[in-house]
Amino acid sequence: MSCDFFELANPGVRVLQPYQTGQPVEELQRELGLTDVIKLASNENPLGPSPAVINSLADVIPELARYPDGSAYHLKQKLSSFLNVDTAMLTIGNGSNELLELLARVFLRPGLEVIVSQHSFVVYPLITRALGADLVVIPAKDYGQDLDATAAAITPNTRIVFIANPNNPTGTWVEELDLLRFLDKVPGEVLVVLDEAYCEYVDDPDYPDGIALLARYPNLVVTRTFSKVYGLAALRIGYSVSQPEIADLLNRVRQPFNINAMSLAAAVAALGDQEHVRAAVEANKQGMERLLFACETLGLGYIPSAGNFLTIDMGQDAAPIYEALLKLGVIVRPIGVYEMPNHLRVTVGLPEENTRFIDALTTVLGGL
Ligand SMILES: Cc1ncc(COP(=O)(O)O)c(C=O)c1O
Numbered sequence: 001m002s003c004d005f006f007e008l009a010n011p012g013v014r015v016l017q018p019y020q021t022g023q024p025v026e027e028l029q030r031e032l033g034l035t036d037v038i039k040l041a042s043n044e045n046p047l048g049p050s051p052a053v054i055n056s057l058a059d060v061i062p063e064l065a066r067y068p069d070g071s072a073y074h075l076k077q078k079l080s081s082f083l084n085v086d087t088a089m090l091t092i093g094n095g096s097n098e099l100l101e102l103l104a105r106v107f108l109r110p111g112l113e114v115i116v117s118q119h120s121f122v123v124y125p126l127i128t129r130a131l132g133a134d135l136v137v138i139p140a141k142d143y144g145q146d147l148d149a150t151a152a153a154i155t156p157n158t159r160i161v162f163i164a165n166p167n168n169p170t171g172t173w174v175e176e177l178d179l180l181r182f183l184d185k186v187p188g189e190v191l192v193v194l195d196e197a198y199c200e201y202v203d204d205p206d207y208p209d210g211i212a213l214l215a216r217y218p219n220l221v222v223t224r225t226f227s228k229v230y231g232l233a234a235l236r237i238g239y240s241v242s243q244p245e246i247a248d249l250l251n252r253v254r255q256p257f258n259i260n261a262m263s264l265a266a267a268v269a270a271l272g273d274q275e276h277v278r279a280a281v282e283a284n285k286q287g288m289e290r291l292l293f294a295c296e297t298l299g300l301g302y303i304p305s306a307g308n309f310l311t312i313d314m315g316q317d318a319a320p321i322y323e324a325l326l327k328l329g330v331i332v333r334p335i336g337v338y339e340m341p342n343h344l345r346v347t348v349g350l351p352e353e354n355t356r357f358i359d360a361l362t363t364v365l366g367g368l
Contacts, residue, residue: 043309053266085241200228291348
């Protein structure tokens with residue numbers, strides 16, 4: 001007897017659309033018969049990880065038959081001294097996405113509300129709806145989060161406010177004074193999740209360090225990742241810093257071995273090589289300057305970005321431009337799902353990749 005599994009699914013799950021990842025390089029090569037494809041679509045670190053990471057992975061190979069350390073002891077020790085926080089405040093996740101999801105699973109249920117900004121990271125709506133909670137979307141201000149409107153939208157049902165700082169896909173960020181003014185207005189039982197996936201790239205003296213604010217705001221949770229500046233996106237590892245009580249709750253719902261042994265070893269090694277982080281930040285800065293210059297030259301608008309990506313206004317439907325770039329072997333990110341159909345998001349790549357993108361974009365725009 002056949003069964004309508006869709007009808008059996010949780011109502012929140014039925015309204016979801018699967019997350020669209022950037023098109024893999026290999027897939028495009030197969031589809032279009034291209035050999036030389038570059039991908040500037042997922043905000044990865046073009047330099048890759050520190051060489052120390054590669055050595056650390058080799059050390060794990062003899063131990064592959066064993067379960068990893070479910071307590072992430074070594075990584076927590078290392079993070080604790082690096083961040084100057086107690087280990088009890090740390091939770092390690094399979095990518096920072098897992099932390100976002102664990103927070104949702106601990107704190108959300110039907111009837112409760114989550115507040116996000118328009119154009120904010122797509123995972124927040126996904127996890128909110130999956131748990132049957134209500135999503136409240138605040139219209140963006142200059143593509144960024146309007147913190148006054150966010151504070152004004154808090155109701156007795158609000159349980160989480162997500163703030164991506166900087167935000168993906170807009171690259172916008174909130175400054176410390178604005179954040180403090182906002183946090184002062186938020187009731188203690190509303191969690192503010194400050195998603196700092198790109199924090200290492202930010203070059204603004206007014207950018208707040210979320211972790212330094214934790215003592216003052218117990219309802220604050222900071223999430224960070226090894227996927228971006230540390231170059232470990234494939235290994236899926238991130239962490240949150242929160243009050244120990246919140247970390248304890250997250251620990252109750254996570255899988256016992258949510259982080260594999262290679263990721264744990266790699267993260268420890270990556271943290272130990274801050275020189276590599278500085279090199280990646282510097283390379284990003286130079287690449288960003290080139291992209292900005294190219295936008296000026298091509299007469300294209302863009303959203304000033306604090307991250308390792310730039311969102312460019314094509315001034316028209318960006319879908320045909322995206323497709324034409326694909327045909328030239330350049331994968332960027334269309335962001336229609338973020339209500340930005342005229343924009344394309346491009347990740348800052350290696351110098352030769354940036355050149356390739358700029359040349360391809362110039363060709364495509366010239367042919368329109
Ligand atoms: C704003 C933001 N938060 C979180 C993530 C999740 O990163 P990961 O799960 O790889 O740590 C991303 C990834 O693109 C992001 O852009």
